[in-house]
Amino acid sequence: MVWYLIKKHLVTTIVVTFALAVLPLTLMGTSVQETIPKAVFWSALIAPAIIYREFQTRRLWPLYDNLRLPKYPLLGLLAGFNVVVSIMLWIWTN
């Protein structure tokens, strides 16, 4: 079930990053190097919130409780992963 959560997180992160990046890239003309790390960083906050809400709506959290998988630390780890990736992208592009 951890892999299921990771899979959902990756898909949500890609969608959120794209949504956050597309406006500055197309309308404001900012560079990809500048925009993508920021979009990934903000997805660290938004993607776990979306997943929490989605799993709450689909009533999946009791399954994680039954399997003794703590939802908040797991979502925190995934958010932390996005932050690390955004920092690495920022270092790599600058």
Place this chain on the structure above:
Amino acid sequence: MDLDKLGQQGLVLDGIFYEVPQLRILQGAYLKVVPGTICGLFGRNGSGKSTLLKIAAGQFAPDSGLTIIDGERLHRKALRFRFTKVSYLPQDSMLPGDMAVRRLIESFPTDSSSLSRDPIISDLLGKRVDELSVGRRRYLEIQLLLSLERAYVLLDEPFTGVEPNMIDLISERIIDAAKRGKGILLTDHYQHYTLPIVNDAYLIANRQCRHLNPMLDLRTQLQEYGYISNAWKEGHSA
């Protein structure tokens, strides 16, 4: 075994108070589930049965009151600790519809091969969860929960929407689990299916749990409290 510890065995909800704005749901509810038994929890819609199960499973925090499992108070313990002792079947399905049944079984920390040998589950292995009928989905959920090494199992309406044949199978699995020493707390409105399998019973009325006398006929007691109408019984026995 130590006699003191033997006396403490059981899942106890003690003095549970719970209210939401404008509505008091539970006022000092007490309930005890003994290992190796099936305890039925009855009550009208909105009486607080599901709320009490959610409190036992740590899904809701009561305004006051204790959950005690085998003598250990759990109110300050993490949810993760509580689920070393209990497993919980919510009223609505908790299985992700877009997941393959085989993958789901493999993600449980149990002997997946023994679950896969179950005649009903073996037919479902190649399917996704959202392709299953309500009855098979419920059966799978309950089998997965019963396979976990937990002393107590909380089942919220396991029979609702399930066909009679499947209810009989689920009942058999629940009885087997109780024989293996699990304490089962079960609530369901299908009392003609639940009453024959329960060893002990409580009725929630006036925001409290009334313990029914297990030595007397449970159906008669539920009729006396007005939970089952006499007309139903007379109509069916005619």
